[in-house]
Amino acid sequence: MIFMNFSNFIPEHMERRGKIVLEENLRIIERVLEQRSVPEEGIKEELIELLLTKLSLMDTDKDPRAIRIGEREARVWSKLQERSVFYFNHGVGRSGNLIDPQPKAPGASIMYKLTNQLLTSFLKKLGLKVKAFATPVATGLSLSLCLSALRRKYGIREVIYPFAGHKSPIKAISLAGLRMRLVETKIFGDTVKAPVEDIEKAIKKDRCAVLSTLTFFPPREEDLVEIAKLCEEEGVPHIVNGAYAIQNNFYLDKLKKALKYRVDAIVSSTDKNLFTPIGGGIIYSKDEKFLKEISLSYPGRASANPIVNTLISLLAIGFKRYKELMKEQKESKELLDKLLTELAEEKNEKLLEVKNPIASAITTKKDPIELAGKLYNLRVTGPRGVRKDDKFGTSYLGVYKYNYIVINASIGVRRDDIYKVVEKLREVI
Numbered sequence: 001m002i003f004m005n006f007s008n009f010i011p012e013h014m015e016r017r018g019k020i021v022l023e024e025n026l027r028i029i030e031r032v033l034e035q036r037s038v039p040e041e042g043i044k045e046e047l048i049e050l051l052l053t054k055l056s057l058m059d060t061d062k063d064p065r066a067i068r069i070g071e072r073e074a075r076v077w078s079k080l081q082e083r084s085v086f087y088f089n090h091g092v093g094r095s096g097n098l099i100d101p102q103p104k105a106p107g108a109s110i111m112y113k114l115t116n117q118l119l120t121s122f123l124k125k126l127g128l129k130v131k132a133f134a135t136p137v138a139t140g141l142s143l144s145l146c147l148s149a150l151r152r153k154y155g156i157r158e159v160i161y162p163f164a165g166h167k168s169p170i171k172a173i174s175l176a177g178l179r180m181r182l183v184e185t186k187i188f189g190d191t192v193k194a195p196v197e198d199i200e201k202a203i204k205k206d207r208c209a210v211l212s213t214l215t216f217f218p219p220r221e222e223d224l225v226e227i228a229k230l231c232e233e234e235g236v237p238h239i240v241n242g243a244y245a246i247q248n249n250f251y252l253d254k255l256k257k258a259l260k261y262r263v264d265a266i267v268s269s270t271d272k273n274l275f276t277p278i279g280g281g282i283i284y285s286k287d288e289k290f291l292k293e294i295s296l297s298y299p300g301r302a303s304a305n306p307i308v309n310t311l312i313s314l315l316a317i318g319f320k321r322y323k324e325l326m327k328e329q330k331e332s333k334e335l336l337d338k339l340l341t342e343l344a345e346e347k348n349e350k351l352l353e354v355k356n357p358i359a360s361a362i363t364t365k366k367d368p369i370e371l372a373g374k375l376y377n378l379r380v381t382g383p384r385g386v387r388k389d390d391k392f393g394t395s396y397l398g399v400y401k402y403n404y405i406v407i408n409a410s411i412g413v414r415r416d417d418i419y420k421v422v423e424k425l426r427e428v429i
C-alpha cells in the first residue's frame with residue numbers, strides 16, 4: 001500500500017514476521033479497492049480509518065505547498081469540525097453535479113465513487129439489479145431531488161400521491177415546485193390503501209408522475225407492483241418512497257417485481273436501513289442516466305459526512321452480518337406479533353390484520369394518544385398512538401375502524417426491548 005523502509009531496526013526475521021501481519025491487514029482494504037463490492041465480512045475500524053485517512057490526505061487542503069487563494073479553501077477552524085467530516089473538509093460534488101469529481105478533493109471524490117459502487121453491489125447482492133448513489137440528504141429531500149429531475153426531464157407539473165400520512169413526501173413534492181393530487185385511500189378489511197383503479201383515474205396522461213409509498217405504518221398498504229404496471233401502461237414516471245425497504249425481503253421482493261415495470265427511481269434512508277446517524281439517503285434505479293440527472297438536481301457542494309457514514313456502515317457491517325441482521329429483524333417481528341396476539345386476547349383487543357413486515361398495530365379502547373404519552377414516560381420511544389379520526393395517523397380521510405397503537409420491530413431492534421415494550425403496554429393498555 002505504501003512502501004516504508006523498516007530495515008535494520010530489528011532482527012530481519014522479526015521484521016519479516018511484522019511485515020506479514022501488516023500486509024495481511026492492508027490486503028483487506030486493498031481488496032475493497034480492487035473488488036469495489038461490499039465485503040462479506042465486516043472490516044475493523046482501524047482499517048476503515050486508515051483507508052479514510054489515506055484518501056483524505058489526497059485532498060488539496062492537505063497539500064503542504066498548496067497556494068490557496070479561493071473563497072472556499074476548506075479553512076476549518078477546529079479539529080473537532082474536521083473529525084466530524086473525517087477530514088474530507090472540501091466535501092463532495094461540484095456546483096454543476098453532485099456526483100462529479102471535485103478537483104480540490106481527489107480523495108473525497110474517490111471515496112464518493114467507492115461508496116456508490118459498494119451501494120450498487122450491496123443492492124445487487126440483495127437481488128436488485130440497479131445502480132445506486134448515496135445522497136447527502138435524508139429521504140424527504142432525496143425524493144425532492146428525484147421529482148425535480150422528473151420535472152426537468154418530462155415537464156412534469158403534477159404528482160399523483162396515493163395518500164400516506166407523512167408530511168415529508170408531501171413537502172418534497174411542494175419543494176420540487178409541483179402540485180400534488182391526492183388519491184384517497186379506502187378500507188379493505190383492516191387495511192387502508194388507495195385502489196389502483198382510482199390511481200388510474202387520477203392519472204392525466206401528460207405531465208404527471210406517481211409517488212408511491214412502499215414502506216409505511218399499518219394499516220396503510222401499497223399495491224406497488226400494480227402501480228408500477230399501471231405506470232408502465234400509461235407511460236407515467238414513477239418514484240417509489242422505500243424509506244426502510246432495504247432491510248426486509250417482503251419489500252425487496254416487491255421492488256424486484258415492480259422493477260420489471262415502470263419505476264424511475266427508489267429512495268431509501270441510510271439511517272433506517274444502514275445504521276448511520278440521520279442525514280443520508282440512497283437513490284437507486286435501473287436507469288443510470290436518470291440517476292445522473294437526479295444528481296444534477298442538487299444545488300451545490302455537499303458535506304462529505306453523510307456519504308462517509310454510508311461507506312463506513314457498508315464496510316463495518318459487511319454483507320454477511322447484514323443478512324443476519326435481516327434474519328434477526330424477521331424473528332423480532334414474529335416475536336412481537338406473538339406477544340401482541342397474547343396481549344390482545346388477554347385484554348379483549350385485536351391485532352390489525354395488515355401485511356407489514358416491520359410494524360404491528362394493536363387496537364385499544366382507551367385514548368391511544370394518552371397511552372403513547374404514558375409509554376413515553378415509561379421511557380419507551382417509538383410507539384405511535386393513533387385515534388381513528390386522525391387522518392394523518394390512519395392515512396384514511398374518513399374515520400377508521402379502531403383506535404390503535406403501532407409498535408415497530410425494525411432492523412437492529414433488541415429482542416429484549418420487544419419483551420419489555422409489550423410488558424409496559426400490558427401495564428397501560
Ligand SMILES: *Cc1c(COP(=O)(O)O)cnc(C)c1O
Nearest residue numbers: 138139140141166168215243269
Ligand atoms: C422516514 C420516512 C420519511 C422521512 O424521511 P427523512 O429521512 O426524515 O426525510 C418519509 N417517508 C416515509 C415513508 C418514511 O418512513
